[in-house]
Amino acid sequence: MAADSPPIRFELRRGAVTALPLAVAVGLFGVSFGVLSVTTGGMGALPAMVMSATTFAGSAQFAAASILASGGQPIAAVAAALLLNARYLPIGVSVARFLTGGPAARFLKSQLVVDESWAIAAQGKGEFDASRLIGAGIVLWLAWVGGTIIGVVGGEALGDPAALGLDAAFPALFLALMASQLTSSRTVLAAVLGGLIALGLTPFTPPGVPIIAAAAAASIGLARR
C-alpha cells in the first residue's frame, strides 16, 4: 500500500462507503457486547474493550462472555471462542492470494477479514478486491470497538440485568447468529445435534463443557454426501 495509486484509493473508499450501513449494525452489536460484558459479570469493562480491539469477531466474543457469565472455566471460554473462529481458516485461504505484500503486511490485512468485509470484497468467481476489503474492515473495526466502548460505559449505568431481561439477550443473539449459518440441510442437522448434545450434557458437566462437546456434531461433515 506504499504507493497508493488512484484506483487503489478509490477502491479503499468504495469499500469503506459500502460498509457504512453495516457499520451501524456492527456498532450496535458492539454496544450489546459492551452492555452484556459489564452487566452479566462475564467480562468486565477493560477486558471487553481490549477483546473487541484484538479479537474482532462477534460470535466468539459473545460465546466467551456467556460461558464466563454462566460460571464456566476460562479454558472452556477460550476453546469455544476458537472453535467458533475456525471458520476464518477457509475464509483466510479464500482471500490469501489477493492480500499482497510482505508477511507483516499480509498479517495486518488478514486481521481486517470479518464476515462482512469479506462479503463486501467478494467479486464473484472466487475473486476478491483487497483494497475494498481493507476499507470495509477498517470502518467495521472502528464501529465494533467504538460500539463496545459505548456499551461498556452505558452498561455500567444500567440496573439489575435479570429485571431488564438481559439474560434473554444472550440466547436471542446466538439464535440470530445461528440462523445466518443455516445455509444447507447439513448445517441444520449439525445445529440440531449440537443443541441436543449441549442440553444432554448440561446436568452432568461444568458449564462451558457442553458447548465444546457440541463441536462433535460437526463430524457429520466427514460423511459422504
Add this chain to the structure above:
Amino acid sequence: MTGIWGVVAAIGVGTMIIKAAGPVVLGDRPLPPRVQSVVALLAPALLAALVATATFGTGQELRVDARVIGVGVAAVALVLRAPVLLVVVLAAAAAAVARLLGVA
C-alpha cells in the same frame, strides 16, 4: 478477575493466528475437502449449543423461566426478518415483562 486477562490474550492471539494462517502461511492452497466440511459445521453446531445452554441452563441445572419467552419472541422476530438488534431488544423486553407480571 485475574484469569480474565489470560482468556482475553488466548482468544486474541488464537484468533489472529487463525485469520492470518491462510494469507501468511498456507497461501491459496485449498484445505482438504473433509477438513473444509467439518469446519463449515462447527459454527452452526456451537451456536446451537449456546442457544440451548443460554436459554435453559443455570449452572448445571436445566430451567424453564422467562428466558424461554424472550427466545420465543426472538424466533418470531427473526422469521419476520427483523434486524438483529431489534431481535435482541424484543427478547430482553419480553423476558423483563414476563418477570414483572410474574408469569415466569
